[in-house]
Amino acid sequence: MSEELEKIVNKPRKPRVVKLKETVEKIVKPKVVKIKPEKITEITAEQVTHYLQAHPNFFIEHIHLLEHLSIPHATVGTVSLISKQLELFRSRSQEMENKLVELVDIARGNDMTVNRMHKLNLALLDALTLEDVITNLNIVLSDYFLTDFVAIRLIQAEPHRDLKGLFLAPDSKDLKPFENELRSGIPSCGKPTLTQARVLFGFQANEVKSCAIVPMLFTDLEGLFVIGSRDENRFHAGMGNLFLTQMSEVIATCLITLSQQ
Secondary structure, X not given: OOHHHHHHHOOOOOOOHHHHHHHHHHHHOOOOOOOOOOOOOOOOHHHHHHHHHHOOOHHHHOHHHHHHOOOOOOXXXXXXXXXXXXXXXXXXXXXHHHHHHHHHHHHHHHHHHXXXXXXXXXXXXXXXXXXXXXXXXXXXXXXXXOOXXXXXXXXXXXXXXXXXXXXXXXXXXXXXXXXXXXXXXXXXXXXXXXXXHHHHHHHHXXXXXXXXXXXXXXXXXXXXXEEXXXXXXXXXXOOOOHHHHHHHHHHHHHHHHHHOO
């Protein structure tokens, strides 16, 4: 071996422990990565899909939402939702249609009532005497108000000599059956008592199945205006009394005018 080769072989080497240690530390020591939290700003379609799959009864429990959804009929699995949606629309449409029909019926009823009141006013304007009032009332109420019986009783101490059946004395026992109406001043509708029917309609009392008893309480006149029917459902407790009261006011005004002549 040459002298130069021997120097190369026997040359002292530096230890590599430090570099090895650094390498091991890099491999073994975990690298900490800081992740910044992200704020969720909206729900994705995928999240909605997963939620609906996990809650198949969602639209049954929140059926009102179907009104605001657009569901294509051709899509598989949505036929039941479409049915629910159509059912909801039909229900709402039916409710609106029923309300419309009800309003139309009310309007027609009001038109008929106005026309009847007009006929009543004309009949009273045409009356020149108390006898005319009774006659005209029987005609107009029978023809336009679908009534079978009409009765007027005026409370007066000195009755008209020609119309004694029209008047009742203030102390007459025949007024007792009508104490409630005369005290309250409110019309009553329904089936009259037999005593009431006899005072008002005489021998036809048994034919009267329903009637409206309207008190007339004014400064210059007190009495009763009564219309009856053979139909037990014609006048009933649940019907309104506005037009009955207006009728009694018009009739009383005419009676006061004629009685003072």
